[in-house]
Amino acid sequence: MKSKFLPLFIDIFFIVIAIFISIYAREAFVYYSSAFSYYFFDGNRLLTTNDAYHFATATKDLINGNIDNAFYPIATFEMPSILSAIFYYILPFSIDDLFFFLPIILSSFVAIPVYLLAKDMTNKYFALFAAILTPLSIGYSNRTIGGYYDTDMLMLFFPLFGMYFLYRILKQYNLRDVIFAAIFFILALLWHKVSATYLLTASIFFALFYVLIKDRKNLKLYEALGILIISISFINIYIKLILLAILLHFMSDKVLFFQNITDKIKSKIKYKSILILLIGCSVFIIANIDLILSRFATYVTDKMITQSAITLHSTSGTIMELAPLTISNLAERTMGDNATFVIGLIGIVVMFIKINKSIILLPFLLLSILSLKFGLRFSMFGAPVFSLGYFYLLYFALNLLNNLFKDKIVLNGAKFIISICFALFAIMPNYYHTKNYFIPPVVLGNEINALDAIKQDSTSRDDLSISWWDYGFLIPYYANTKVIIQGTDLDGINHFISSFILSSSSQIASYNMSKLIAEAFYTDDKELIKHHNLDRILYKYDAIKDPKSFIDSLGDSSFKTPKINNNIYLYIPYSILSIQTAIDEFSDIDYSNGKVLHDEKSKTLAQYASIVDKKDYYLLDGEFEFYPQNGIFKSIKSGKFINVQQFHIINRVGDKLQTTTTKYSDDKKKLHIIYSKELNMFFAIDERTNSSLSVQLFLYENYDKNLFSLIHSDKGAKAYKLK
Template sequence: MFKKEYFKNPYTILFLMILSAYIFSIACRFYWIFWASQFNEYFFNNQLMITSNDGYAFAEGARDMIAGFHQPNDLSYYDASLSAFTYWVYKITPFSFETIILYLSVFLSSLIVVPIILIANEYKCSLAGFIAALLASIANSYYNRTMAGYYDTDMLVVVLPLFILFFMIRLVLRKDLFSLICLPFFVRVYLWWYPSSYTLNVSLIGFFLLYSLIFHRKETIFYMSIILMLMTLPNIAWYYQSSIVVLLFSFYALKSEYFKIKFLILLGIFTFIFLIISGGIDPILYQLKFYIFRSDESVNLTHGFMYFNVNQTIQEVESIDSRVFMKRISSSEIVFLASCIGFIWLIIKHKSIILTLPMLFLGFLALKSGLRFTIYAVPVLAFGFGYLVYSLREINLKKYKAMAVNFVIILFVFLSLTPALFHIYVYRAPTVFSKNEATQLDQLKKIANREDYVVAWWDYGYPIRYYSDVKTLVDGGKHLGKDNFFPSFALTKNQRSAANMARLSVEYTEKSFYAPNDSLLRKDILQAMMKDYNESNVDLFLYSLSKPDFKIDTPKTRDVYIYMPFRMASIFSTIASFSLINLNNGKLDQPFVFSTAYPLGRENGEIILSNGVALSDDFRSLKIDNDISMIHSFIELNSVQQNDYKEIPIDPNGQYYLFYIKNSPIPYIQFILMDKTMYNSAFVQMFFLGNYDKSLFDLVINTQDVKVFKLKI
């Protein structure tokens, strides 16, 4: 048994707080495991599948590292941070690969409690940190991006900058050499783990410099810390960076008297110039263009065609309203407001906490640039909430009995955590793919070779490469407008155009990997095609692909497959936008209709659909915004796999085709409304109706969820 005095030791109490908060965070994340384990469709290879689409990129990279090789130009995340970390976990633990990628986020993301409590401990209010850690670890946005199965770099994307902030605050309060050397170490680790953290790292360093100039301008250790952190930013090999940092730190630790203010200023100027020369400003400019100004880099690269701007289609970078914003950060509006009050009070009491403002500002950027940024504000405002509760407790303890006050505080904290706990209960995210979809891709792995390509929408690029071990044109990291144009064209246009474009885009993509950097092929594949086929007008070139006499002169080097999942129907309208755009002016000159829906009920003899359309109960007409239109044809699908459907002509002058899908594998897709352009698309004809040109394609996989066609040309 432990002695009673042992629990009075402040370090013991600190450890128990960290351990308790860590276990709490892990336990909350295990709820999804418990819930998802009830559904067989979420399992593959005897383990639950992951819930993060991008996670399959790192899973592919880790898989290739375990195998010891990968194909040239296959876009594998070989040696990426999370891939490498997973590889080492796999090598030193007895767990299966699928188990590691499922649970890794549970244990790494819960580490957020450590720096939060440590920072609070520096302010002699570890209880405030404990309360903040409980809230931050399960706040809506942080939980959503770090839950079980969310295998992505998000699991440490907030933890690591919090450690940087901890050592900054510790340096301010203690001015110790340990904090001095830990700062560049964690900056370097953060950049390795998440290269996009470059902007936040620069912001943290810049703000720390401003803070030092205002409050500690005569203390050399602060300038030295800034120089050491800046040394980790240049685009040079990590071992060069480490050598420079260690040498400078050693000289400063042994001969600090030589490091006068003037010398440090000159050293700092030299470091900053070197940072600029090495391209240190470029990542910041790119982030500003993409998230703030919403520009598409592909337009600048091509100097010609104006492709569809992809960042307008990503929900994570869309602005959000204030209520959603507050709930994602603090799980409820009341807790959010209390957190803001507490954070202001914390600044008044401990001015060094303002070093967290870059993270807070990045979190507030979500109001303009997308909900993905809210996770950065979560721990900062959680600090505010924890400190407010702590301060109220300290005030009340002076007037009332400790037991009564503690009971009230515990009750208040529990009630504040309840919205987050309820969110965990209702946030039952599905796996990226169903068991059947993963099984079919695993089957494709046995059919296709590693050098073959699968043409599919970018949402499915990473999972396809992971399960089928093939190449893809696009994925979650390569999906600018100029990239997405080709799969969109192949899925949206008629079958001959689709076949020709699938072949050309694959062959030219492979050629582009070996083209000189200044080649037109490296800038824009479509323009390179036009040049080789002696066509200067893009519309004429694209139209020529639909002609039977169009001859592909480009040599065939590999097989090409086209992947068509049922789930793609829900986003097909967005997919079509990428190829129906006018490439000369960037406008959508060809309006089209493709809308999925499910019935909400009946009202006044009409069937009300979830997309706002009202159908007549005889399925002959529909009403959109009080405008009545006749239906051209009604198509009733009994089985997509068996091509069992019945088409009922209604009005030859009707504008719309209405699909009714019996036994739909996705409950929210029971009706599909489309116009003639979409009806004639390769996706609709080949997947839903089974009408594919056997001279162009072979059907190699056929299920209710997925169809895969092999290109013959």
Template sequence: MNNLTQETKLTLVYILIAFAFSVAMRMIWMYQFDGYEPFMFNGQFMINTNDGYFWAEGARDILSGISQENDRSPIANAGSQLTAFFAYVLPFSFETVILFMPVFLSSLVVVPIVLIARGLDNLEMGLVAALLASIAWSYYNRTLIGYYDTDMLNIVLPMFLLWSIIWAVKTNKDIYLIITALDILVYRWWYPQSYALEFSFFGLILFYTLVWDRKNLYNYKLLAIMMFAMLNIDGFIRFPLVLVAHYLFKQERYQKYIYYILALSVVVFFATGGFEPIWDKLKAYIFKDAVVVGEEGLKLHFYSVMQTVREAGQIPFETFANRISGHRIIFILSVVGYIYLAYRHKIMLLTIPMLGLGFLASVGGLRFTIYAVPVLAFGIAFLITEIARLMPTKKLKVLSTVAFTLMVLYPNYKHIEAYKVPTVFNAEEVKILDKLKTVASREDYVVSWWDYGYPLRYYSDVKTLVDGGKHSGSVNFPVSFILTNPQEISAKMARLDVEYTEKTFKFIEENEERIKNKEVNVFSNIEQMTTDYGFKDTNDFLLSMQSDMKLPNKTRDIYLYLPFRMLEIYPTVTIFSNMNLMNGEMKQAPQFFVSKNFKQNQNIIDLGRGVLFDLQGQSLNIGNKKIPIKRFVKTAYDKDMKLQKDVSVSNFMANISVVYMSNYNTFLVLDEQTYNSLYIQLMVLEEFDKTIFEQVLATPHAKVYKLKI
């Protein structure tokens, strides 16, 4: 009993040490930017992940009890609900709660790591693994202070699930049956995409049972209760099913029915469509195409957003290794250690699903590396403790463990020290959104690119057409079209897209059952516009917008949010509407070049990338080619922060213009199509048609316009 008590005390001490270390490392970002006003709003640091504003919006609406229809506020999502709970019970501001939640919740990952190691009778391995896993590159990057997103529990919960499974298989105690099932229920509540990992764990337990422990009835109980917890039905139904299964498994008289109960759970799992979400996710991240083609109606082609999402792209080996272990040598040793660990403790083969998901990063993108972090942390930790065992004295064992642990922690610490990520928006940008909240109503729409959708909804409390979760090719097309076309055409598309979006909401609500039974289809807004206006070719419909057309009745106001920072992604914005929707062919990309690092030598300005601007000759030299420019424009803000423009036209026949934004120290080289686009005219030049637009807010950081039609 004394040994057990001593082991428990040591377990708690190791957990507290690792937890405190993890929290302290995540506070470094805050220390580095202490007092830096551009990162602060309402007296607190802002968060540094875009998606965080989605959950924050939901939590805000839960606490206020107000959420308008079709506003996409995630009031039913776990992230928002948990945040609202913490904000309600804790004596801190809402901004403080969302800033610090990732610090403390993500650090909980050390608990199951130490507990798993305890089950292997190697607590020192657990401490070393917990220290490394808590701050490894990819895990830190997605859980540092301010990184308020589902990732703060996305590794913690599967690690708790892994712990309960390992202890269930090792101890065969009934308590771990219910703990495992509850782990799955909570994990699914928090992260609905957990299907694939849960199913993989199930498969590994089945494999482990059939190969090494097939006569053990307990393992089949574990498989059955896991399957009931994994059903593709509401959690409020799965929970009582799990309780009933657990009750039956504890009764001696029902032991002979275990195999039948397991078979029933599998049948119900597939009958409820349990495998479909897994397949959908695989298709989305692995089998991604450049275009998405509709299956009904006009069969329009749209550009796939997955091609522009960095986290879904392939990454080089060094980046892959660094993100998992901090250094490629540590990564290689971790793999060796993991293989040795699995050889010595076959139960650790149950970690393969997480390791496999982490290695999926080599084809699926860097976001997956986070799953391999704790598993390979066990690998290097096992090597360190095994080396320590070879030491002749206890003092040398401790010293070697400390020395090697510091060596594997060091490159990860250096990464943390250098990882000075900015907040999503700076304080001046947020002030604009805060003012917009007083101008626009909750039913009004603000048109901007999807990168800014969540912050717009959180700070301005408005509706948006696209955001971080709604940015498929079909919904991106109209917004891209609005931002990259001339003002009159863009204004028409803005009114059309907003009103058709609302019409679609109403249609879906009125035809929910018929849509579910596939009796009717929901088409994209652009396809519905095409057919409603009597066209069979979307290209013809888009051309018709250059002439007079009857627009839908106005039901709400529309605003345009045009930030300066959009210049960086303008070429990406153009891609989504620069496509022939009828056949999927990409049109010639507009010419657009931004230079912020240039050098001037008398009348020649070197803009970089082989582009020279001749001020006196009003021409561009690109390689050996000399290109005349149509106009040179210089913009500057006066002492009253009003934009002033100096326009010099040199060649009416030319197609290229150069714009120098002096206050931003930025040159733009763009063709006539881009020069006349809504974004350039309204944000860069503040040249707007007063019959169509009204300027509402204007600062160097962003411009806001109200649509009059």
């Protein structure tokens, strides 16, 4: 009895070790961040990625019972929100701490399927090494650190468990493994349908390829693949489960009910296995093709043309995590460095050759390679495959030593030393990176005060707050209002509207656009609601044929805005200044072709936090000198200088900001130097950016009191309310 359960106990012990190391390494960030007040608001931890507040808000609505008026009705009933709500009721965490700590814990569970796969391919010791390495890999740990409350925390767990059971099916068919594989395929789809669709569809394709080449006469495998295809099809979950139950019933050798009818049907169907596969393929094609094509188009298209024939920029190429990686970046994010990456890549090739069934993992590798084109977010999918390849190659190479050493003690000693050295060589760089990784919160703690002020002033969850999309998920969570743009907006439409409002040099134009978008946002017109927000405005005001003239007219004080029953707010945090020049590009375009009129390189918004007053000049960040007497801004390193247009000193007097401006004769560069004594910072800003609504409302608090009222002001953020 003892020997029977000992292997199981060892497996559990090794898995616990791998999970513990992963959690321990991630916990270091919890300790480090606790020392900084800006990681907290009202005593609660802030999250570390924008998307975290999407599911955090959805989960919060689910827990608080805001079902009918949830900010994200779909996400509220999606698996991440439901699972988090369950954890909230069974774990001793506050709601904010829950969102912060769940990624640390759940992401570490990826060690389980990696261990099981590696053990099946090598042995339990190399499985332990692979299970330790995968959760610590840089590309994965960076996206599953404390507060990174996003779908990434279980993005690999469910598909990899599905791969484990699919691997077992191909190795030796068992209906039980088919059922478990289908369960994890469904869970993967419920957790993140887009990535699961691509990964699992491709894996099934490679599994079918393997079957046709290596095991084509095993008809049971076609049935299994048909079941798995249906598992990842976008059909109603109840219909899916019923269909799967029926098909599994006919696949089973032991009929549990309706045996006579079942036997008759089976006897009349000649090609049952092929039929099940064809049913699965048909369901999948009908249900999934639209999503696959639309999501692919989102990532590869850099422009979109709306119905109004305005060519707008999409977010392709503007999101940091979608910026292409270099080979060296990919190596670092999957294995820690170039050497282990090369070893892992060689190991993957050897693994695919020696264990043909492992070809089902190829989609994970390919998706990580796509990060060379589509950005770092995809690199983490390669982590488990490279870990498996690395340790499989080590396992394969060490087995060759069997022919070199006859003495088992010497042989085992050599294997042990080499294994430990190579394992540490791969694991330690990733471990130290994870342990020392430091990521700032989405916004600093003092930037939340303005959102809290909006929450206190707001009278309804239907009130609207306008800001940039970086804060789109953050605002409903803290301000308890709706937004017009958020992180899931990828087409550029709401980016254009928000950019226009925040970047316009005409405050009346920003005010009018805010009113118009609110009207479009709340419309219940059956015809208008068919269109996106921008076209709703253009159709409503009969401007679809000449949108430019209509949009230009928004700066006219005689433009009549609609009456809006809900409150409209502007949220302008300090952190928006660093991205204002990029924000401007989404509306500063030629409407006919989408070309940016003033690219980001032609604009300036530089910040200098280190200021030394040398009486005759200011020394900025130890690199620049500014002479206020004559307006010369000089680079110490190059010796080059420019004459600025204006110098503004902004100081708080009582509850208001006062600006003292010095104008200079040379107007060629049109550069403004700003000394904000309240922020204790210098700014160098070009004319266009300086006149934008964001800069005017945040740095100067220069606003038209007939249009806006200031409801909160501090160093972190400003909140305004439209009149």
